[in-house]
Amino acid sequence: xxxxxxxxxxxxxxxxxxxxxxxxxxxxxxxxxxxxxxxxxxxxxxxxxxxxxxxxxxxxxxxxxxxxxxxxxxxxxxxxxxxxxxxxxxxxxxxxxxxxxxxxxxxxxxxxxxxx
Numbered sequence: 001x002x003x004x005x006x007x008x009x010x011x012x013x014x015x016x017x018x019x020x021x022x023x024x025x026x027x028x029x030x031x032x033x034x035x036x037x038x039x040x041x042x043x044x045x046x047x048x049x050x051x052x053x054x055x056x057x058x059x060x061x062x063x064x065x066x067x068x069x070x071x072x073x074x075x076x077x078x079x080x081x082x083x084x085x086x087x088x089x090x091x092x093x094x095x096x097x098x099x100x101x102x103x104x105x106x107x108x109x110x111x112x113x114x115x116x
Contacts, residue, residue: 040078
């Protein structure tokens with residue numbers, strides 16, 4: 001008898017034993033479990049395919065005794081999400097730097113030409 005609950009499906013798949021143990025341990029160390037992470041991954045994967053957020057996504061569980069500060073929450077973000085955020089920040093910073101260079105370069109060239 002499985003303990004899947006209403007509307008749930010027990011999924012079975014093959015995975016390397018060492019990989020599975022490391023995954024479960026890291027999940028536990030981060031205040032969650034393998035099942036919650038895999039469910040979140042599936043929802044994120046489907047969102048990436050159709051661009052529509054899944055309903056009732058839930059959140060990564062945090063141990064009650066663990067403080068919730070920005071650093072610990074960032075550590076729990078899914079790596080793909082972190083990479084997407086970094087890419088957007090880098091893109092935005094790149095555009096800002098380019099616009100500042102363009103504005104200042106033009107002024108510097110005009111000033112240099114005025115001295116000649």
